[in-house]
Amino acid sequence: MLQYLIVQLCDTSTSYCHYENPSRTPRLISLEDLNAGILFAMKENLMIQFVYPDEELPLSYKKAVDSIDHNTIVSSLCEDQNLVAEADIVIFHEWTGLDYFAFNMEQAYVLRTSKDDFFDRYAQLKWVFPRVKRFNIVFTDIESFSEDDYKHYKKILNHLSENIEKLLIEGLPIQFNLLTDRLTLSTMNNCNAGWKTITLAPNGRFYPCPAFYFDDDSLIGDVHKGLEIKNPQLYSFDYAPICRHCDAYQCKRCVWLNKKLTLEINTPSHEQCVISHLERNASRKILKNSNLKKEMKDLSEIPEIDYLDPFDVREQWDFELLQQELIKFHKENY
């Protein structure tokens, strides 16, 4: 069921996820389409998230945006620094600037980084963690992870997990997507593009997420004619054979990356699975800390597994999970 509408206000709206925004020329969504999008969200009961460009919006757009309760996603480099200070989610596209940014405990932050930059500069995060409530890392080059990179990533996660563990025991409510999300999840919690979230692009058309606007022709409707999602079930977790058998619940499960790397929106790449499992296992290690268990009693165990990619053990997938799916299927359809 749809819950969120992301509105890409301009062709140059900041990227907040794995995709790059190649546009350099600002082209705002038309005011007519913006208002139609807001109306659509009101009628469908969707929470709007506006994604801003770095350039300041005209007054008429500001008025339209303010006509509905919404979340604001903005780049740290936006011209309108008042907007940055008030935004719900602030996006960093590079590590430079992190160490003198005025973090705010009310905001969430996303750092888009290449794997190599992360490997070189991850120690900076120790300075950031005590200053934020939520900090997300998004890799812009997941497909380039190699076997050696996995080993390196595992080491870094273990290193950062010691820091996170310490902060949690001290009572600081830090949320760091790579390590703490899995601690509190008992079911998949992913980006859900095309399933719970859709995007209205500056051309007035709907896409599963902004990445598809830049990279693909996967239209799913038009703000004036309505939604038309083809094979909508394939965006859901139930119709993803690998993900159905997975408990790396914090995985981004990015449908755009799935499509790009495997050609199917419901099938994650090997790299996506391994990275998510390394994070899952690092979370498991945090959970084993007995002091933390005392602090956070509601946390569930994360079982030990001997694989990093569920695809590699597909011959062992048991019938039980499928049976659960079938029972659910019958409940939903009869």
Place this chain on the structure above:
Amino acid sequence: MDNIKDSAKGWREEESKNVTFIVTKDCQLICKYCYLVGKNTHERMPFETAKQSIDYLLDTPEFSSEPAVVFEFIGGEPFLEIDLIDKICDYIKTQLFVKNHHWFNAYRFSFSTNGINYHTKKVQDFIKKNYSHISIGITIDGTQKKHDLNRIYKNGKGSYDDVLKNIPLWLEQFPGAGTKVTISSADIPYVCESVLHLYSLGIEEVNINCVYENVWKEGDDILFENQLMKLADEIIDNNLYKKYSCSFFSTKIGKPVNVLLENHNFCGAGKMLSIDAAGNFYPCTRFAQYSLRDKKAIIIGDMHKGIDKNKLRPFLTLDRFTQCPRECLECEVAGGCGWCSGENYDAAVSATIFQRSMANCLMHKARVRANNYYWNKLYRKLEIEGISENEIASQCIHHNKIC
């Protein structure tokens, strides 16, 4: 006792890797039901492409782990490129020996041909040279009327006479060989007479199936059912079931499918590998561009970079539950109702292999009804003839080939 003729299994069917070389996209014929929409005269595989692809496969243990291999040569019409095929096969044999590969002496060269060039010296020399490692199927569609309805030359002339003249030589060289027959809407009135005609030519095994494309007209299912029942009567009343088989009749079809036990995909797309003239790799020939009407080809690698394992993941996890609509999962006669992942992809409303086409639903149900009729009639006849229940059951267990 051998009361019911069993369909033959393919060579080491369960344990072999299938590698297909699309040696040419040219063919003498322009069959009306052919799914190859992009046939042409210029895409011919260079030997170097085949060589590099073979080197990659034989040097990549991960993709040659099966105990045996079937190298299939298709077109268009493969025998238009018999010189190239001969050279490729020589190279394969040499490399299997040189590399001391476990496929040495566990390989097969397989051909589906229109049969027109079968008698030529070059083809015959090739057959003699590789005889113990060859499977060849000639496609003849039945009576001249049915065959020439679809299988025509570019000038519109039917090809029946040119194929027929090669059937005796083929059967002499490959006794018990089967033929493939394809049914489209216009062929339905000729199903019964065509199968009987093929039997009369000495072809003991007729593998017959309806095209997977959505070609059917209203009422085709009833016509088809009537044809199959007529065929059932002919086969049973004339005791043809003792010597001949027809894949339309099987004890395995028409039962409910337990998704928990049979959740696998119907075909082997992704487990096999198809290679085109440019050295691109496909999960099956049906995903090459010349096979697709509306979608982009799915290329899973090439001879230079090898196989992109990420692009294989959807194929190797494609299951019944995820791709079938509710109606199919709940269908009480789903057993034996097949699908082609390539056609599913081509017909899907979005670019996915996870949407099963239901174009054949009514035709399958018609086949199930006729199949039930066939077995009920045959069991009763055998009972009356004094064949014990156990013997009948034992025969039927073996008679489980599904086309």
